Amino acid sequence: MMRQHELVGRVLRYNPQADEELLNRAYVYAMRAHGSQTRASGDPYFSHPLEVAAILTDLKLDDATIVAAVLHDTIEDTEATREEIDRLFGKEIGALVEGLTKIKKLDLVSKRAAQAENLRKLLLAIADDVRVLLVKLADRLHNMRTLHFVPPSKRTRIAEETLDIYAPLAGRMGMHEMREELEELAFRHLMPDARNMIMTRLAEMREKNGAIILRIEHELDEQFKARGIMAEINGRQKAPYSIWRKMERKSIAFEQLPDIYGFRILVDTVEDCYRALGVVHTTWPTVPGRFKDYISTPKQNDYRSIHTTVVGPGRQRAELQIRTHEMHAIAEYGIAAHALYKDARATDGTALSTDSAAYRWLRRTLDLLSEGDSPEEFLEHTKLELFQDQVFCFTPKGRLIALPRGATPIDFAYAVHTSVGNSAVGAKINGNVMPLISQLNNGDEVEIIRAEGPQTPPSAWETVAVTGKARAAIRRATRDAVRAQYAGLGKQIVVRAFERAGQKYAADKLKAALPRLARTSIDDVLAAVGRGEMFSGDVVKAVHPDAKDERVKAPAPDKTEPGWFGLDKASSLVFKVPGATESGSPNAIPIRGLSGDLPVRFAPNGGAVPGDRIVGILTPGEGITIYPIQSPALMHFDDQSERWLDVRWDIDEDRKDLFPAQIKVNVINEPGTLAQIAATIGENGGNIDNINVTARSPDFREMVIDIEVLDVKHLNAIISQLRAKSVVSKIERVNG
Known part of the structure; x- marks a missing residue:
């Protein structure tokens, strides 16, 4: 074990102005604090912090860092306290020791969320004072040098942790020699x-x-x-x-x-x-x-x-x-190796020069903590940033952009600015128009082609992007867009709920009622209603406690009456919509299809097409599911009146969007039957999405075909053409 004079001598060799008295005091304090504690090797525990300090003297670090290394296990493993460390050695050293104490029990191969939170703690401690990282890396290096004394079960976990996090962190901080030794020691235990x-x-x-x-x-x-x-x-x-x-x-x-x-x-x-x-x-x-x-x-x-x-x-x-x-x-x-560590801290107290690229990377990584990413996303981003090598590309104006190897113009766009990434629709690489998924090479000049106005990037970009920043921005933009959809749907539902109660929707009145709804903003309320997490009637009552919903029981509903959206049961709740027509009430929520600005999907079995009378069912977390009024599936929602929505089609005649429907066709079992069915649908402008064929008898087959059409007229025309085929014995539309 290293003697007291040996430690002081190592520091004096590179720093003749070192505070010998401080170093001696720390040595004696730590030795007494650890007392008779021993390591797995049987050596006195105090030998470990001394070896950590010795590693840091090879890096020629300042007195405070060396003392923090000697004391780094005292608060965690002995009766020492932060207050005592502050009193005896000063608040600077106390803060360093406490930063190391907070991350001492780091377990980076535990459950994913816990792993992410631990990594957050590590990086936050580093950001407060980067010297914490230097001591932590030296601590890990000595533990790896003595890993053969640890039981095999713990040995694998510690080696994996080192290879996954600590070695890459050392590399990112530019400490190549330490990274290489950490990798070599982990490699020796993991893959001998x-x-x-x-x-x-x-x-x-x-x-x-x-x-x-x-x-x-x-x-x-x-x-x-x-x-x-x-x-x-x-x-x-x-x-x-x-x-x-x-x-x-x-x-x-x-x-x-x-x-x-x-x-x-x-x-x-x-x-x-x-x-x-x-x-x-x-x-x-x-x-x-x-x-x-x-x-x-x-x-x-x-x-x-x-x-x-x-x-x-x-x-x-x-x-x-x-x-x-x-x-x-x-x-x-x-x-x-930076001068601030050789000549102690700067006069303003900063721990690392802000013109250091390693410091700037660390700050960028930590900025994600304030952007609302989940722990898992933060962990993924950080690991991506740690492990990737680089390519260097240029903007048309000559700005240099460093990206991970394998990056695409999508990553480039987000590296320039988040708004550039969100609005990207194409790219020119070295003057040639190229796909956004093209891999970039060193020296490429990249120009991003942008769309005008606010845009939401396709969620599929997340699987293409390489950088954590791009992935996080895409996820965030997708979440914001979905939230905006739910809030938009929620507002339409709430406005109509106010109208049914004979009241007028007013944002200022709703804002005043937020405490009663346990929400912090109007958007939170509207999004909750849109997601089906909050009943619109509760919103109305929070603003107007005496308001009544006009929906009433109807013992014998007339299914031929315009505006009826109930079911043929004596106990049904009936939605009476004054002035409703075949296309729905004038105040009904407009449905434009899957590409609209509301979270919409169609009935899973049977779909719905323009021309059908339709009903919207609000499904929590999924938005509106559109059913044709004749769908038997609506019986399942008969007693859930709060989920029924008055909806109508709002289709632009110039657009040729296709909508889902399902048909059941009984056909003769002979060669070429399927080809005739498919050809007829294709010739009439329909699109087959899926076919399920079932053998009903040796001579007949039943085909259930998911088909996409323009509207009811288009669907009926295809059904008529199929019915005329000699191989077709029966055909009908499925209403799931």
């Missing part, structure tokens, strides 16, 4: 056979190509010296987990990987980076499509470097990464 196979193949390749690798390194050194470029060259081997992930992602064999071996070339200036690149490209042939310039277009985690792959001696492919020493520090240590 796959790792051993890759390690064996790497050893064989090293033995076979070792001399070639040394030769490439030597030739690079000679070429740079000859041109006066001071460069540090380090050969490296791709990590086993990175090899496995690429093999899985691209479905290729080990031998097909182009970049198992690579070299990092570190130079002093950006100019030297491009000079070194020129030397490399004039010495060996390059591999097409393997050049990436992350200096001119940095990654979102601040990573900057030039990548290129060449074919070296012995036809051996090698990837080269060319960067400055400063870029290398940021590539390895990410946010921990």
